[in-house]
Amino acid sequence: MKKKLVSMLLGLTMVGTALVGCSSAPAENSTPKETETKTEAPAKEETKTETPAEEAEEKTDELITIGFSQVGAESDWRVANTESMKSTLTEENGFNLIFADAQQKQENQIKAVRDFISQEVDVIVIAPVTETGWETVLGEAKDAEIPVIIVDRMIDVSDDSLYTCWVGSDFYQEGLDAVDWLTEYMDGLGRGQDQLNVAVLQGTIGSSAEIGRTKGVRDGLQEHSNYSIVLEQTGEFTQAKGQEVMESFLKSGEQIDILIAQNDNMAFGAIDALKAVGKKPAEDVVIVSFDAVKAAFESMIAGEMNVSVECNPLHGPRVAELAKAIMNGEEVEKIQYVEEGVFPADTAAEMLPTRVY
Amino acid sequence: MIKKVRERLDGNSFLLMITILLFIALYIAGVLIFSDKNFGKPQVFFNLFINNASLIVAAVGMTMVLITGGIDISIGSVIGMSCMMLAWMMEKQGMNPVVSIVIVLIVGGVFGLVQGFFVAYLKIQPFIVTLAGMFFARGMTAVISSDMISITNETFLKIANSKIYLPFLAIVNKKGNLVYPYIYPSVVIAVVILIVAFIVLRYTAFGRSIYAVGGNEQSALLMGLNVRRTKLKVYVLNGFLAGLAGFVFCLNSCGGFVEQARGFEMEAIASSVIGGTLLTGGVGSVVGSLFGVLIKGTIESLITFQGTLSSWWTKIVIAALLCFFIILQSIFAKLKDKKK
Numbered sequence: 001m002k003k004k005l006v007s008m009l010l011g012l013t014m015v016g017t018a019l020v021g022c023s024s025a026p027a028e029n030s031t032p033k034e035t036e037t038k039t040e041a042p043a044k045e046e047t048k049t050e051t052p053a054e055e056a057e058e059k060t061d062e063l064i065t066i067g068f069s070q071v072g073a074e075s076d077w078r079v080a081n082t083e084s085m086k087s088t089l090t091e092e093n094g095f096n097l098i099f100a101d102a103q104q105k106q107e108n109q110i111k112a113v114r115d116f117i118s119q120e121v122d123v124i125v126i127a128p129v130t131e132t133g134w135e136t137v138l139g140e141a142k143d144a145e146i147p148v149i150i151v152d153r154m155i156d157v158s159d160d161s162l163y164t165c166w167v168g169s170d171f172y173q174e175g176l177d178a179v180d181w182l183t184e185y186m187d188g189l190g191r192g193q194d195q196l197n198v199a200v201l202q203g204t205i206g207s208s209a210e211i212g213r214t215k216g217v218r219d220g221l222q223e224h225s226n227y228s229i230v231l232e233q234t235g236e237f238t239q240a241k242g243q244e245v246m247e248s249f250l251k252s253g254e255q256i257d258i259l260i261a262q263n264d265n266m267a268f269g270a271i272d273a274l275k276a277v278g279k280k281p282a283e284d285v286v287i288v289s290f291d292a293v294k295a296a297f298e299s300m301i302a303g304e305m306n307v308s309v310e311c312n313p314l315h316g317p318r319v320a321e322l323a324k325a326i327m328n329g330e331e332v333e334k335i336q337y338v339e340e341g342v343f344p345a346d347t348a349a350e351m352l353p354t355r356v357y
Numbered sequence: 358m359i360k361k362v363r364e365r366l367d368g369n370s371f372l373l374m375i376t377i378l379l380f381i382a383l384y385i386a387g388v389l390i391f392s393d394k395n396f397g398k399p400q401v402f403f404n405l406f407i408n409n410a411s412l413i414v415a416a417v418g419m420t421m422v423l424i425t426g427g428i429d430i431s432i433g434s435v436i437g438m439s440c441m442m443l444a445w446m447m448e449k450q451g452m453n454p455v456v457s458i459v460i461v462l463i464v465g466g467v468f469g470l471v472q473g474f475f476v477a478y479l480k481i482q483p484f485i486v487t488l489a490g491m492f493f494a495r496g497m498t499a500v501i502s503s504d505m506i507s508i509t510n511e512t513f514l515k516i517a518n519s520k521i522y523l524p525f526l527a528i529v530n531k532k533g534n535l536v537y538p539y540i541y542p543s544v545v546i547a548v549v550i551l552i553v554a555f556i557v558l559r560y561t562a563f564g565r566s567i568y569a570v571g572g573n574e575q576s577a578l579l580m581g582l583n584v585r586r587t588k589l590k591v592y593v594l595n596g597f598l599a600g601l602a603g604f605v606f607c608l609n610s611c612g613g614f615v616e617q618a619r620g621f622e623m624e625a626i627a628s629s630v631i632g633g634t635l636l637t638g639g640v641g642s643v644v645g646s647l648f649g650v651l652i653k654g655t656i657e658s659l660i661t662f663q664g665t666l667s668s669w670w671t672k673i674v675i676a677a678l679l680c681f682f683i684i685l686q687s688i689f690a691k692l693k694d695k696k697k
Binding site: 097105106108110115116119120133135136139144145206 | 532611
């Protein structure tokens with residue numbers, strides 16, 4: 001009852017005295033599910049304020065309030081990342097999630113984090129829009145003694161005590177995994193000892209995914225002297241640019257046996273470029289890609305891609321685990337990698353239905 | 358008697374009063390609804406200023422431009438460019454932060470000067486002039502660097518991160534510590550600019566001539582005011598304030614990045630309009646714009662505190678408020694005409 005009143009009041013005040021058209025909107029948004037989540041939280045908080053002495057005892061069975069600031073919803077990967085958080089950090093699992101979409105703007109993210117601090121949430125989770133500019137607001141979080149978990153992109157701060165830990169992909173390992181799969185595959189084809197030319201479509205230069213994957217691939221290939229990287233250029237993680245760069249690769253006259261695209265989108269572009277010159281992707285040129293988005297599986301089923309190395313967006317469970325550990329006062333590892341798999345074409349058909357992004 | 362009251366509350370002041378009342382109503386609603394989530398904490402109020410310091414500075418400049426009947430949609434890009442320049446000069450060129458800041462302010466002023474010249478002396482539509490300015494500044498930002506540049510300059514970070522604790526309104530937080538509310542130097546800059554602009558607009562000949570030019574350019578001209586020079590000055594001032602807003606923005610973000618402050622000009626315009634500034638010129642106040650900014654900030658905070666609503670609702674609510682205020686303004690404009 002109180003809840004309904006609250007949401008109505010909110011709706012009313014937000015729209016001010018204005019526009020009837022909009023006043024129905026917030027009400028519409030409070031679906032039964034959301035209503036449920038909110039009824040319990042205030043009730044618990046109330047008991048707490050009334051009896052501060054019991055606070056410590058109650059703490060164990062209290063919900064952990066998490067403020068999560070997400071980049072936005074710019075890609076399938078991101079949406080899957082958000083979904084994973086929302087579906088894991090539920091009331092049943094002992095969490096009260098406050099979600100804020102930054103709409104791709106860091107300034108929104110900083111504001112949201114300040115609001116989280118004011119609300120005295122237990123843990124702040126940030127999927128940063130940018131790597132820079134976090135000193136000030138994380139300093140505020142630190143002063144308020146609120147632990148901060150960074151997910152996905154790393155942040156660039158001089159003092160790493162500003163955050164408790166980071167959860168994300170090990171791009172370097174992804175690069176190594178790709179090479180491992182590649183060499184095994186080439187051995188299987190009986191070309192393992194041939195002189196093989198590799199072309200690399202890099203991601204946006206300087207992004208952590210590009211740096212990690214480039215280094216992983218290079219280090220991996222170093223152990224195989226018959227593989228040599230003959231072409232390397234950035235396709236900026238986009239399909240259009242990937243296609244453009246692949247076209248120039250093909251025009252360069254170099255023999256290309258293997259293409260390593262640092263994300264699926266660039267691989268799709270490269271596949272188009274190959275088709276345009278009459279080459280058979282995945283046969284004439286072995287295509288190794290990263291991310292393993294749904295469309296990559298479809299591409300593999302169509303026989304146009306050989307493998308995609310996963311970049312796992314499902315961070316929810318790990319974050320949940322970490323938040324609980326931190327709240328129990330346990331020390332956690334600063335760097336937390338999520339598990340990631342390698343998906344070759346022959347497993348694509350069976351894996352596709354299980355993929356969520 | 359009624360007539361007297363109506364006269365006194367006419368136009369300007371009545372719209373301003375509505376804006377202020379709306380802010381107070383929104384804020385109190387927030388305090389009541391989210392009392393369990395600490396919305397009533399003084400820090401939440403000061404965060405409005407911390408988060409929006411650069412918007413306050415930008416809105417002050419924008420308000421002046423709007424009062425002259427013009428518009429400047431380049432300021433978001435200028436702010437982005439200023440941040441990038443600051444980051445680039447300090448990090449890549451190893452320049453002194455003070456020198457860098459001064460350069461940024463001068464560049465902002467020159468940017469305004471060029472735009473103002475086109476608008477005032479060549480009589481080109483301000484929208485088109487500043488649209489070109491917007492593209493130019495954004496492009497230049499990418500030319501300076503298309504990569505993110507993080508500011509590590511110690512002096513700069515010291516300014517950015519030095520909390521100024523207020524010696525009152527202390528509260529005990531959940532962990533049992535006594536905490537004082539704090540602000541940053543950026544807030545001080547914003548408030549000083551606001552006060553100066555308020556005084557200039559209200560009590561100086563230059564300030565009054567801005568209103569005169571916006572109210573009716575012909576009569577201003579006949580009154581012997583130098584309309585063109587007044588306009589030029591306003592654009593220069595606005596460019597300077599955009600540069601300053603860029604510096605203040607940078608204090609909060611501590612880095613340069615091509616996409617920074619995109620759409621900022623629209624937020625400044627929206628804040629001014631909600632604060633009672635007429636796009637047709639002649640009417641407006643920086644105090645109103647301040648409350649426009651605060652209303653926007655409060656709505657954002659309310660939505661974050663609520664926790665489940667999509668943050669895109671901020672935009673929808675702002676849109677609704679804009680409609681509301683535009684309708685109010687046109688009603689007042691009609692009433693005014695009738696009286697004449």
